[in-house]
Structure formats: structure tokens, C-alpha cells
Amino acid sequence: MLVTVMRGPRSFTAEDVVEIGAHGGVVAVKRVLETLLAQDGIRLAEPGEFTKRAFLNGRIDLMQAEAVIDLIRSKSDRAFAVAMKQAEGTLSKRIRELRQSLIELLAHVEVNIDYPEHDVAEMTNAYIRERCGKAVEEIEKLLKTAKEGKILREGIVTAIVGRPNVGKSSLLNALTRENKAIVTDIPGTTRDIIEEYVTINGIPLRLLDTAGIRETTDVVERIGVERSRSALEEADLILFVLNGSEPLHEDELELLGKLKDRRMIVIVNKSDLPQQIELEPIKAIVPEESIVRMSVKAEQGLDDLEGAISALFFEGQLESHDLTYVSNVRHITLLKQAQQSLRDAIEATEAGIPIDIIQIDIRNAWEQLGELIGDAVGESLIDQIFSQFCLGK
Ligand SMILES: Nc1nc2c(ncn2[C@@H]2O[C@H](COP(=O)(O)OP(=O)(O)OP(=O)(O)O)[C@@H](O)[C@H]2O)c(=O)[nH]1
Ligand SMILES: [Mg+2]
Known part of the structure; x- marks a missing residue:
């Protein structure tokens, strides 16, 4: 038997972890488990608990955690490679960049709200249209990968x-x-x-x-x-x-x-x-x-x-293909919502709606994108996502 000690934060969960390598076979593993579970304060991990802890401790974001489920379930080398990319955080990176651009836009708008002269309002509106338009396009690119992504995950029926x-x-x-x-x-x-x-x-x-x-x-x-x-x-x-x-x-x-x-x-x-x-x-x-x-x-x-x-x-x-695919239904839904919020913002600038109202749409898009990577998501959603894992992951 080999016992390995990994000290946090340099472990998968960022906590102290002990790994026991036992001889193969059902009986040996069962004996080790029985001995351990007889001790006070030791219990079996819940499905997905390791990955959930890694997420809660800020080691990985929600999209990366979800990719771990895909890795386990992947049925082909290619689906595995795609999940691996997501686990590494390539998709999260694109979402973060999008959010960053929206925050910059919000900051810019904020500054100009304090100077509500006519020209400034016009210029700000044009700026919002341009920036939101770019973000809508970027989201569209991600959504376009969804069909291929589904095929890669589930296989062509x-x-x-x-x-x-x-x-x-x-x-x-x-x-x-x-x-x-x-x-x-x-x-x-x-x-x-x-x-x-x-x-x-x-x-x-x-x-x-x-x-x-x-x-x-x-x-x-x-x-x-x-x-x-x-x-x-x-x-x-x-x-x-x-x-x-x-x-x-x-x-x-x-x-x-x-x-x-x-x-x-x-x-x-x-x-x-x-x-x-x-x-x-x-x-x-x-x-x-x-x-x-x-x-x-x-x-x-x-x-x-x-x-x-x-x-x-x-x-x-x-x-x-660069192997960045959106294929998870939760991701697709949130991306569509964020895209709609941005489209609402663009429309509002054209309808001459006051900028502080338009700001709300942009903020909504920022929050919806945040939900993708797990910023400010509710406990029940987290439980639901991690319950899809199998034991020991
Ligand atoms: N000569 C020849 N026989 C074949 C070939 N492919 C299948 N068979 C034979 O055709 C018969 C039917 O094959 P199956 O694969 O059971 O056909 P199926 O379409 O699944 O039939 P059902 O399940 O009844 O709809 C078997 O005896 C096979 O060995 C082929 O390329 N050449
Ligand atoms: Mg047949």
C-alpha cells in the first residue's frame, strides 16, 4: 500500500489530500474503505465532491468543473480533447474577455452620465452600439459551435x-x-x-x-x-x-x-x-x-x-477546428440571454432611452456571462451541477 500526502493549496481541491494506493481487486479496496469508514469523522465523498471543493476553493471555475463531467462521459477521443480544452479554461477565458469588455463599457458610460450634455449622450450611444454589437457577434460565434459541440458530446444519431x-x-x-x-x-x-x-x-x-x-x-x-x-x-x-x-x-x-x-x-x-x-x-x-x-x-x-x-x-x-465548443444546454441558454440583453441595449440607444436605463441591460449581460463561469451562482444550482458526477470525482 502506498500513501501519498498532498498539501493544500497545491492539490486538485486546494485542500490537504491523502491518497491511498491499494492492491487491485474488489476485496482489498473494500477492506481499506471499511477500516477508514470505521473511524470518527470519515465518510464517503458525495458525487462530484472533489470537483465541487476545487470550485468552491477557487481552484477552477464552474465551466471547468462542468468539463470534468464531460471528460468522464466522453465517448470519443475528440470529445475528450474538447472537454480537456474546456477543463483547461479556454472557453472560460473567452467569457472573461467578454465580461471585461462590458465592464470597461460600463465604466465609460458611468463617466459620461455625469456630463449629460447632448453631444456627449449621442457619442456615448454610438459607443454603446459599437461595443455591444461586437459582443453580440462574439457570442454568436460561440453559439455557432453549439451544433458541432452537441454532435461531439453525444455522437451523430x-x-x-x-x-x-x-x-x-x-x-x-x-x-x-x-x-x-x-x-x-x-x-x-x-x-x-x-x-x-x-x-x-x-x-x-x-x-x-x-x-x-x-x-x-x-x-x-x-x-x-x-x-x-x-x-x-x-x-x-x-x-x-x-x-x-x-x-x-x-x-x-x-x-x-x-x-x-x-x-x-x-x-x-x-x-x-x-x-x-x-x-x-x-x-x-x-x-x-x-x-x-x-x-x-x-x-x-x-x-x-x-x-x-x-x-x-x-x-x-x-x-x-480550435476545439472550443459550446455544447452544454446551461451555457447555450445563458449565452442567448446575454446576447438578448445586449441587443436590448442596442435597441434602447436607437429609441432614445436614457443611458442609465440602458446600463441595466449591459449589466444584465455581464451578470448572465458571470453565471456561466460561476460568479454569483446560487447554492441550489451548484448542488444540481455537481450531483451529475459519479462518486470519487
Ligand atoms: N452474400 C452476402 N450476404 C450478406 C451480406 N451482408 C449480410 N449478409 C447476410 O444476409 C443475412 C441477413 O443479415 P442481417 O444482418 O441479419 O440482416 P438485417 O438487415 O439485420 O435483417 P433484419 O434484422 O431481419 O431486418 C445474413 O444471412 C447475413 O449473413 C453480404 O454482404 N453478402
Ligand atoms: Mg437485423
């Missing part, structure tokens, strides 16, 4: 759909390199949705294998088909699988037509067998680069599919 027996479950297994889904030659094998995470060229996908869509009298299968349809509704990306060794079905063509405005890749599977499918009607609906021929069984065409997926998202430019 990707529904694998098609008629029974075309090879959907085989595709899920091939992409995840596991045998998670049952594959048989009996149409109607998959009844329920099977969910798996994969990362393709750094893009995280939440793959949903669904029941083959067809008319059926089987009660269970019919519920499965219903679920396939709702998965289809909510998907960010559709992988529409066809069996190339059979002629195209009318209902497939009809469904393809309905989905033509969605982000979709058509997979013509079973290319190892003699081909009977007509591609012309499909090409009339889907651009050629989104049609991929493959044989899941012979493991052919997976690279083409992966290429087509990356081409559809971020125009393959995800690599070059």
Missing part, C-alpha cells in the same frame, strides 16, 4: 434502416468490429433497436440498428417496425441499406423519396453476389457520392462508407 434481411445488423457488427447484433438469414431477425458507439475518422456516431421495415402481422415485429420509424425520424444521419442482389422494391423507392432531404447514405450491400438492382432510380434521388456499394460479408467497401460519412459532416474540416 445514425439510424441503419432498410427492408428485412438486407444486412443491417451485419453492418452494425462490421462497424463496431463486434458481434453485438444477432445476424441470421431469417427476415425479421432484429426486433428491437440496438445501440452502439463508434468513432469514424474522429467523428463519434451513435449507431442504431433497427428492425427491417415491412408490413407484418407479427405483433412483436410490428412494434419493432414502429421503433424503426421513430429512429428514422430522430436520426441526424440515415444509413439506408439495400440488397444489391435483388431488384429494388417499390416501397424502398418510396421511402427513399420521402427521405431525400435528409442526410443519408445509400448502401448497396451484398456486392459479392450477382447484382440485380437498378441504380438509376436511386441516382435520381440521392447524389452519386452518397451511394456506396459494399459487401459487409466480404468486408468490402467499409472504407468507402467511412469516407462518405466524413464527407457529409463538417466537410471533413473537423480536424482544423
Whole structure:
């Protein structure tokens, strides 16, 4: 057993910390815990308590603390890298700079309020418009990253759909390199949705294998088909699988037509067998680069599919992004509120409203941005945020 003592403030929580390294295995760890918990004044930490203490002791701000949750939950290297950036404080830094510019603006306005001559008021109004306009733009830039941020955190919801027996479950297994889904030659094998995470060229996908869509009298299968349809509704990306060794079905063509405005890749599977499918009607609906021929069984065409997926998202430019993303709903809400307050301020200058009233809008924006990094937030909000952690963090 190894005991490490870390003296505050040079520890994660900024308090004195003792770490005990015990032998692996459940029993050894449990014994150590039991011995410790039998002592007076020792209890288990609450979920997120270490990070909460780090925040309360001013070691990190609220956004950085929230990034720790994201780090724990991240499902791909890229999501991890993004969370890491936020934990380092890059996003917080941009928020601080914004707030600083608003404080300077407020100070400037304050000085001029004492000299309410006409020209000064006009100049001040113009100045407010310019500075608030810049801040609105800066917030807009951050908000624009939200969509990509969500994808990075939660993965692109990707529904694998098609008629029974075309090879959907085989595709899920091939992409995840596991045998998670049952594959048989009996149409109607998959009844329920099977969910798996994969990362393709750094893009995280939440793959949903669904029941083959067809008319059926089987009660269970019919519920499965219903679920396939709702998965289809909510998907960010559709992988529409066809069996190339059979002629195209009318209902497939009809469904393809309905989905033509969605982000979709058509997979013509079973290319190892003699081909009977007509591609012309499909090409009339889907651009050629989104049609991929493959044989899941012979493991052919997976690279083409992966290429087509990356081409559809971020125009393959995800690599070059500076990894600052806003993706947390709390952050998005506050940024939108702050932006609205600034827009109100701009509007007020145009309506000739007295400057001391306009000041209130600017101050509101400053406070809303402050809430983002945890300046003056209520205890209940703090408890709520930290309760999302798991034990021991
Ligand atoms: N020849 C050939 N057979 C394939 C290929 N891909 C899948 N199969 C076979 O097709 C059959 C159906 O595959 P599944 O993956 O279960 O098909 P599914 O679309 O999930 O079927 P349901 O769950 O019934 O909707 C299995 O026997 C697979 O081995 C392929 O590329 N070539
Ligand atoms: Mg299946």
C-alpha cells in the first residue's frame, strides 16, 4: 500500500489530500474503505465532491468543473480533447474577455452620465452600439459551435434502416468490429433497436440498428417496425441499406423519396453476389457520392462508407477546428440571454432611452456571462451541477 500526502493549496481541491494506493481487486479496496469508514469523522465523498471543493476553493471555475463531467462521459477521443480544452479554461477565458469588455463599457458610460450634455449622450450611444454589437457577434460565434459541440458530446444519431434481411445488423457488427447484433438469414431477425458507439475518422456516431421495415402481422415485429420509424425520424444521419442482389422494391423507392432531404447514405450491400438492382432510380434521388456499394460479408467497401460519412459532416474540416465548443444546454441558454440583453441595449440607444436605463441591460449581460463561469451562482444550482458526477470525482 502506498500513501501519498498532498498539501493544500497545491492539490486538485486546494485542500490537504491523502491518497491511498491499494492492491487491485474488489476485496482489498473494500477492506481499506471499511477500516477508514470505521473511524470518527470519515465518510464517503458525495458525487462530484472533489470537483465541487476545487470550485468552491477557487481552484477552477464552474465551466471547468462542468468539463470534468464531460471528460468522464466522453465517448470519443475528440470529445475528450474538447472537454480537456474546456477543463483547461479556454472557453472560460473567452467569457472573461467578454465580461471585461462590458465592464470597461460600463465604466465609460458611468463617466459620461455625469456630463449629460447632448453631444456627449449621442457619442456615448454610438459607443454603446459599437461595443455591444461586437459582443453580440462574439457570442454568436460561440453559439455557432453549439451544433458541432452537441454532435461531439453525444455522437451523430445514425439510424441503419432498410427492408428485412438486407444486412443491417451485419453492418452494425462490421462497424463496431463486434458481434453485438444477432445476424441470421431469417427476415425479421432484429426486433428491437440496438445501440452502439463508434468513432469514424474522429467523428463519434451513435449507431442504431433497427428492425427491417415491412408490413407484418407479427405483433412483436410490428412494434419493432414502429421503433424503426421513430429512429428514422430522430436520426441526424440515415444509413439506408439495400440488397444489391435483388431488384429494388417499390416501397424502398418510396421511402427513399420521402427521405431525400435528409442526410443519408445509400448502401448497396451484398456486392459479392450477382447484382440485380437498378441504380438509376436511386441516382435520381440521392447524389452519386452518397451511394456506396459494399459487401459487409466480404468486408468490402467499409472504407468507402467511412469516407462518405466524413464527407457529409463538417466537410471533413473537423480536424482544423480550435476545439472550443459550446455544447452544454446551461451555457447555450445563458449565452442567448446575454446576447438578448445586449441587443436590448442596442435597441434602447436607437429609441432614445436614457443611458442609465440602458446600463441595466449591459449589466444584465455581464451578470448572465458571470453565471456561466460561476460568479454569483446560487447554492441550489451548484448542488444540481455537481450531483451529475459519479462518486470519487
Ligand atoms: N452474400 C452476402 N450476404 C450478406 C451480406 N451482408 C449480410 N449478409 C447476410 O444476409 C443475412 C441477413 O443479415 P442481417 O444482418 O441479419 O440482416 P438485417 O438487415 O439485420 O435483417 P433484419 O434484422 O431481419 O431486418 C445474413 O444471412 C447475413 O449473413 C453480404 O454482404 N453478402
Ligand atoms: Mg437485423
